[in-house]
Amino acid sequence: MNDTLSVSAPDSAPAFTAAAVWAVSLYAGAQLISNVASLKIGLVAGYAVDMGTFLYPITFTLRDLVHKVLGRGGARAVIFSAGALNLFMAGYLMWITGVPGDPDWGLNEQFSAVLTPVWRLVGASILAQIISELADTEVYHWFVKRVTQRFHWLRVLVSNSVSVPVDNVIFAVGAFGFTLPWSVVGQIFLFNLVIKYAVTLASMPFIYFVRERGEQ
Structure with missing residues (x-):
């Protein structure tokens, strides 16, 4: 059974296969879920950490899967689309938290307190996502074109690094510069870096779940 969704695409355009659908959907879903999860500040090993930190790093490897099946242009399009989705989600949440709640519901204040966007955090998050994932795209592309097409795990490790x-x-x-002490900002940076790198290492095998573009 042919799992290619677009069989009439020109040779220059990547075929949008079932694997591509999965990769794009998982990438976008992980982006949105991790941003919502970030509203929860947990305590892990004595450190305060937003709970999206444990899911968000996997998007870098999922981006590599998208790149593998759709190429550099497809990866760029997905990155900007995810950024737009995150911005839309924040705007929609801002609107619905401003809508008066039904008195019989009784949870309007709690809902608004948790889900009303903090625009500095939203802006920093989306900017970081777009710039870093575009950088990931270029490093991944460079590695495949200039270094080797072998060792798929290594292209993930290098680009994510x-x-x-x-x-x-x-x-x-x-998000926190010039608001919190720089020592605290540094702690946030280092703790998140450790978590994200650990998730990167754990997620590297995912790159073997899809075939290279042109091999489908």
Whole structure:
């Protein structure tokens, strides 16, 4: 059974296979879920951490899957689409938290307290996501074209080793710089970096779940 959804696409366009649908859907879903989960500040090993930190890093590897099946152009399009989705979600949440709640419901204040967007955090998050994932795209592309098409796990490791710190520094400074003491910002950066890198290492095998573009 042919799992290619678009059989009439020109040779220059990537075929949108079932694997591509899965990769794009998981990437977008992980982006949105991790941003909602970030509203919860948990205590892990004595450190305060937003709970989206444990899911968000997997998006870098999922981006690599998208790149593998759709190419650099497809990966860029998905990155910008995810950024737009996150912005839309924040705007929609801002609107619905401003709508008067039904008195019989009784949870309007709690709902608004949790889900009303903090726009500095939203802006820092989206900016970090777009810039870091575009950097991931370029490093991944460079590795495949200039280094080797073998060792798929290594292309993930190399590209994520660039994009994860970029994401971390943009978000930490953009969200908390000049507001919290720089020592605290540094702690946030380092703790998140450790978690994100650990998730990167754990998620590297996912790159073998899809075939290279052109091999489907």
